[in-house]
Amino acid sequence: MxxxxxxxxxxxxxxxxxxxxxxxxxxxxxxxxxxxxxxxxxxxxxxxxxxxxxxxxxxxxxxxxxxxxxxxxxxxxxxxxxxxxxxxxxxxxxxxxxxxxxxxxxxxxxxxxxxxxxxxxxxxxxxxAYPEAGIIMPSFGEVRVLDTALGFVRDDITYRFDLVSEQWKESEKVDISNRREALKDKTAKLDTRYKVNKSSFYRGMRETIEQLKKKRGWREFHVAGEAEMANAFAESLRDLPASCIYKNLNNSNAEEVVHQVLEK
Incomplete structure (x- = not known):
């Protein structure tokens, strides 16, 4: 509820x-x-x-x-x-x-x-001040999503791009300490055609985000990431984010992400 x-x-x-x-x-x-x-x-x-x-x-x-x-x-x-x-x-x-x-x-x-x-x-x-809200952190080949309410993190989900099916899929949780190396290896293997048009690349996540908004009751959502990634992801969505923050927080713990995005 x-x-x-x-x-x-x-x-x-x-x-x-x-x-x-x-x-x-x-x-x-x-x-x-x-x-x-x-x-x-x-x-x-x-x-x-x-x-x-x-x-x-x-x-x-x-x-x-x-x-x-x-x-x-x-x-x-x-x-x-x-x-x-x-x-x-x-x-x-x-x-x-x-x-x-x-x-x-x-x-x-x-x-x-x-x-x-x-x-x-x-x-x-x-x-x-702190309604149900999503915090979306795109990087190349990975999109991390925090589901929050009253500043509390209810869920921490990571989606990764599957090279075989060419679809975004929910991934098993990876320790923050291992996320950087795993992403580096995945990024190196991604086809260059995806790197050329990032908005089109991220568009495959649009339906997933819309489903999360409806299911989790988000009143708003925020996008945080390096400027190029954050802007490309925001452009791929139908709705505008409540804020777009140019910080790479993918390797930060959930509480620090909430502090950086919702409490600033």
């Missing part, structure tokens, strides 16, 4: 009682304020503040509901503490009717809400 669809469902969710906890938690290890797992303290403090507010109101049902949700959230975070990214967004009810967890790779401002509906405004803002 795309994030836009998830947002629609979250915005439509409401309860007759106040029983929905919304949590936005900054877990960014690169943030100076998050040193030594400070998110644990912020999580505990935020949940404690809401608990104190409910105790002051004297609503026993809400207090009980919060305790149940709190235990679920603490367990969730503890089980995933080694796989945290920049932030996490959680919407939950005690009865389990609503349980939404999204570990995101974009900045999150820590906030806690107790309402009769999920408080989605910050998630909507993040989505507008």
């Amino acid at each position: 795309t994030i836009s669809k998830e947002l629609e469902e979250l915005k439509a969710y409401s309860s007759s009682d106040r029983c929905v906890l919304s949590v936005y938690l900054n877990t960014n290890p690169g943030d100076p304020e998050q040193l030594n797992g400070a998110w644990k303290i912020h999580l505990k403090s935020g949940l404690k503040r809401i608990g104190e507010y409910l105790k002051a109101s004297g609503d026993e049902k809400e207090i009980k509901d919060l305790d149940e949700i709190k235990n679920k959230i603490i367990k969730e975070m503890e089980e995933n503490k080694l796989e945290l990214h920049k932030g996490v967004v959680i919407f939950a009810t005690a009865d389990g009717d609503l349980w939404y967890v999204n570990y995101v790779q974009v900045p999150v401002k820590t906030n806690f809400y107790w309402e009769n509906h999920p408080v989605v405004e910050q998630l909507e803002y993040m989505y507008k």
Whole structure:
């Protein structure tokens, strides 16, 4: 399900009682304020503040509901503490009717809400800034594609040109350290007629990109590569990219690619 669809469902969710906890938690290890797992303290403090507010109101049902949700959230975070990214967004009810967890790779401002509906405004803002997006990195004989949402890399796919069938085919994953040598060897074998007209050469990838856009729900896509390759690939497509960045990032890890393309 795309994030836009998830947002629609979250915005439509409401309860007759106040029983929905919304949590936005900054877990960014690169943030100076998050040193030594400070998110644990912020999580505990935020949940404690809401608990104190409910105790002051004297609503026993809400207090009980919060305790149940709190235990679920603490367990969730503890089980995933080694796989945290920049932030996490959680919407939950005690009865389990609503349980939404999204570990995101974009900045999150820590906030806690107790309402009769999920408080989605910050998630909507993040989505507008980092929607489902493809990052396409063409080089000669190889096209690497990152499928991203909220800055998180959902998939990293490489397509290579097959000399026998003269078609682009999805390739087995290759370690970044080995990609450069593999591509060098493949490029040397490519027929010169493909080197003359690169736009025509890349046109064989057009249908694949269009299928990925539809299947992955991309709201936009970006092209990154050496100027000659990036321009030729962009020209081979029916739709214009949201940006065209003249950097060869094929041998960079996925997180660095996202930083170079989406966060600049």
